[in-house]
Amino acid sequence: MKAYKNVTENYEAWKKAIGLSWIEYLNEIRKNSLTGEWAKEVAKYLIDDEGTRNVKED
C-alpha cells in the first residue's frame, strides 16, 4: 500500500519537473536504481495493467 501511495503521489513532482506522461513516468522509475524494490513491482504492475493507464489518462 505504501509503495503504491508513493508511486502515485510522486507522479505530480515528475510531471512538473520534466513533463512526463504517466506511462513514461512509470518506465522511468522502474529503470531508476534508487527506486525501491516494492515500488518497482508496483510500477511494473501498473504498466502491465492497461485499465489503470486509461483511468489515469482520463
Added chain:
Amino acid sequence: MPGCTLIITEKPDAAERIASAISTTGKVKRITDKGVPYYIPETEETIIVVPALGHLYTLTSEKKGRATYPVFDFMWVPRYLAERGAARIRTWISVISKLSDNADTFIDACDYDIEGSIIGYCILKYACKDKEKTAKRMKYSTLTQEEIRKSYNQLLPSLNFALIEAGLTRHEVDWLYGVNLSRALTIAVKNCSGNYVALSTGRVQGPTLKFIETREKQIRCFVPTPYWIIKAKVNLGGSIFQIEYEDDIETKAEGEAILARCKTKEGTIDKIDVNKFQHKPPHPFDLGSLQSEAYRLFRYTPMQTMNISQRLYLDALISYPRTASQKLPSSMGYRDILRKLSKRLEYEKPAGELLAKSSLKPTQGNMEDPAHPAIYPTGELPRRALNGPEKNILDLVVRRFLAAFGEPAIQQSAKVTLSIGGCEFKLNGRRTVQEGWFYFYEPYVHQQDVSLPPIKEGQKVGFKKVLLQRMYTTPVSRYNPASLLRKMEAGKIGTKATRAGIVQTLYERKYIREESIAVTDIGFEVAEILTKHCAPISSIELTRNLEERMYEIQQAKETRENTLKDAIHVLEQVTTKLKENEKAIGFGLSQAIRKAKLEERTVGTCPKCQDGKLVILCSKKTGKRFVGCTNYFENTCKAAFPLPQSGTVKPSGKICRSCGWPIVRVWSKKRHLWNLCLNPECPSKKSRDNIEMQSVQ
C-alpha cells in the same frame, strides 16, 4: 589446603593476572586439575585463584522437553544440564567445588558489572555451597598490579546484592520472553512443514528487528524525484575550485533558464562571510562510542571491537571496556598514566605536552556508570606482540584519552557568495586556526581543512565550466552495525554488553544480511508476526520500561517478584494469541524459509530464457550437482550447466565481466577460493585456453 582463601575470577587470564599481582614475589604456581587451571601466588597465607569460564550456570525449564509453551517455571542449573556441548563445565564446577571445601574465606573477583556479579554469585551459591552470604568482593577497573593490590587490600565486605538481584531479574525476564516466543515460532513451523528450523526472538531482539524492518520498508517503497543542481568550476588564485548554485532546482526548464544566464565567462565575489567556531574536545570512550568510532575508522563490527577491547583489558592495557561511563574521575591519577605513556616513543611528545600543563582536567561526557569509569589506557607495555586490530584499538583509546585533556580546536569557516549573470553560487572553505585537541587525536580527526586562497569582495573570477546536472532524491540509508547500535542506545534497549550480541544473533538467524543491513524474507515474516500478534513485545516502550525497572531494582526501589509477575502477565496474553494463530504463523514462516533457502541457491537470471532463475540443484538420478533454470519445470527452458563435484559451491551475486553470465564461487581443498563463470563459451575461458595452447606449443 585447609583454611585457605579462594578467589574466583571470570576468566583464566584474569585469574593469572590477579594471582601474579597479589604474589609478594610476583611468582605464581600454576596447577591443573582435570584440565582446569588454578593459581597459587606466593604469599604468607594460602590463596588459591580459580577462574570460571564465563557463566557456569544458566536458566532452564523445570519441566523437560522443548516442544511446549508457555513455560513459566524455571530454575538455575549448571550449564551442562541445559546446553549441548557444555560438558567441560561439569569438570570445571567439580574442581571449584573441591577447592571450596578447604577454603574458609571467599572472594568474588569477577568483573564488577551485572554479568560478572551473577557469575560470581552463582559459583559461590551453588558450587561453593551457599558462600555468597559471607564472601567478600574485589572491585577494580583495570588488571594492573597496583589496582589489583589496592582492590585486594581494600576488599568490599559483601557482594553487591542489589546489582545481583537486578542481574538475576534481567536473565529471568529475558529467558521467559526468549523461550516462550522462540518456541512459539519454532513449533509453528514444525507443525506446519514438519521441519525443525531454529527461530528466535526476544525482548530486545524483537524491537531491534522492528527498527530495521521499518527502515527496510521505507527503502523498498521509495520513489525518487528529480531535481537539478548547477555546478561550475572557478579559477581562484591559480587553483580550480568547484562551486555550486545556491539552491536545488525543481524543474528542468528552470535549470536551463539559469544555465543560460550563466553564459558569461566572468563572475564576481559578492560576499565573504567569515566565522570562527570551536570544536570541544571529545569525551573519553564508553563502549558504545568506541564501537562507533572503530567502525567509522577501521570498519570493525561492534562485536569485533568488544572482543578486541576485552583482550586488551585482560592484558591490562586498557580499563574495563563494558562501561557506559564517559567520565574519568581525578582519583585514577591522570599524571601517572600520562607518565607511563610518555615512555613510549609514539606518545612521548603529546603525553609530554600534557604533563607540562599545570592542571589536567579531561572533558567529561554526560553518561555515568556506577561501577566503572570511561575506557582509558593503563600505560602498561604489552607483554606479547599485538595483532593489527589490537594495535589499532589500543592506539585509538590512547589518543582519545589524550584528546580529552586537550584544548578546544578553533576553525575558521568562509562562506563565499559568487555571482554570474545574476545567479548566486556558493563556495565553502575551512581552516584550522588553533589545533587544540586535533593534535592529540591525529590521525583520527575528521574535520579536514578546505583551504581557500586570499580573496576579497568585488574580485572578478573566471568561470571555467558551468554544468546542469540532474539528481534524484535518495532513500534513507540502511543501518550498519554501528548506526544500529546507536539507534538501540538512543531507544534505551538492551545494555552496552548485550547490544552487539543481539545484532549478531539477527545475522545468525538470517533475519538480516550484509554490512549495510537489509532484512530477509524470514526477517520480514518474524517482524510481521511480532507486530500482528505480539504488539506489546515489539514495542520499545515495554523493553525500555523493563530497563527502568531493572535500574530501580538496583536502587532497591523495585522487587524482582513484581517484575517477573508483570512479565508473565504480558506473556500469558501474547502466547495465547500466538497459539490461536499458530497455523497462519507456521504457514507464513514456512513460506519465507522456503523462499530464503531457494534464494541461497539462486545464482542469477537465466541468460538463455531471460526469464527464469538459475538455481544450484542436485540430480536425483546421479546425485551430481549442476545449475538449472527454474523454467525447466514449466517446460519452457532446458538450460543446465555443470558444476565442480568437489568442494563447496555458492552463488557470488556477481556477473562475469567478459560475457555477463552469472558467476559462482567455489571453495575446494586443492584450489581454495575461485570464481567460475557458468558460460561454457565465455571469452575469458577461451583466452585462457589459447594461452595454455601457446605455452604447450
